[in-house]
Amino acid sequence: xxxxxxxxxxxxxxxxxxxLKENPTPADADFLASIVKVRAVLxxxxxxxAAFLPDPVRAGYLERSIDGITVYVPFNLVSLFxxxxxxxx
Numbered sequence: 409x410x411x412x413x414x415x416x417x418x419x420x421x422x423x424x425x426x427x428l429k430e431n432p433t434p435a436d437a438d439f440l441a442s443i444v445k446v447r448a449v450l451x452x453x454x455x456x457x458a459a460f461l462p463d464p465v466r467a468g469y470l471e472r473s474i475d476g477i478t479v480y481v482p483f484n485l486v487s488l489f490x491x492x493x494x495x496x497x
Contacts, residue, residue: 444468444483451483460486 423440448462448470460470460481469480481489 441467448483451486454487455489460489 444467445462448468451470452461453459455472457472459472461472463469463471463480466480468483470483470486471478471480473479479489
């Protein structure tokens with residue numbers, strides 16, 4: 409996986425174009441972005457430790473810190489995660 413500063417996020421409009429292979433309107437993109445943000449809010453604290461919170465910058469992602477490392481998880485997977493102790497060799 410590339411370093412964080414090299415990763416690029418995909419906009420809602422780019423996602424719609426790729427998924428639908430059409431030209432969605434900016435209103436369609438805004439609507440999709442709002443749905444994803446709401447889903448992230450609804451997924452908050454559904455993990456075992458109730459620690460993941462919506463990331464205000466990355467729509468649809470939740471974040472938490474484990475041993476000083478920030479972890480980002482998409483809303484649809486957050487309930488599968490639990491706190492673990494990270495060991496870095």
